[in-house]
Amino acid sequence: MNPEEKDTDCIFCKIASGEIPSALLYEDEDVVVFPDINPLTPVHLLVIPRKHITSLADMADEDTPIVGKMTRVANQVAREQGISENGYRLTINSGADAGQVVFHLHMHLMGGRHLAWKH
Numbered sequence: 001m002n003p004e005e006k007d008t009d010c011i012f013c014k015i016a017s018g019e020i021p022s023a024l025l026y027e028d029e030d031v032v033v034f035p036d037i038n039p040l041t042p043v044h045l046l047v048i049p050r051k052h053i054t055s056l057a058d059m060a061d062e063d064t065p066i067v068g069k070m071t072r073v074a075n076q077v078a079r080e081q082g083i084s085e086n087g088y089r090l091t092i093n094s095g096a097d098a099g100q101v102v103f104h105l106h107m108h109l110m111g112g113r114h115l116a117w118k119h
Ligand code: AMP
Pocket: 011, 035, 036, 037, 038, 039, 046, 092, 093, 099, 100, 101, 102, 103
């Protein structure tokens, strides 16, 4: 990968590169899936692009295929985790009001129990 596509201080870049060990559930040349360190649901995984994209709001048009692939991978991992039939949620927090704290684009894949929706 082009070095400009990584941020040396980014924790998720370090997980994607293996510099910080994590129990990866899926990886390919574009996408990595690993457990959220602070799970809010019985299944709580993070789906990230290897490319360092800071947030949904900052994605470029050229990133559209990778976000589509993240969704496909999330669906596959949800099936493997046995939560596909009962249901699951994919969430992308973008920016401060949404509570984004890690500025490397990620999807939360959550399931394994009924998830409240209204806040
Ligand atoms: P967000 O609020 O959408 O930016 O979510 C960031 C998520 O990353 C939180 O749910 C954290 O629990 C999770 N997280 C932070 N550091 C790590 C880490 N080293 N490994 C796995 N998950 C992490």
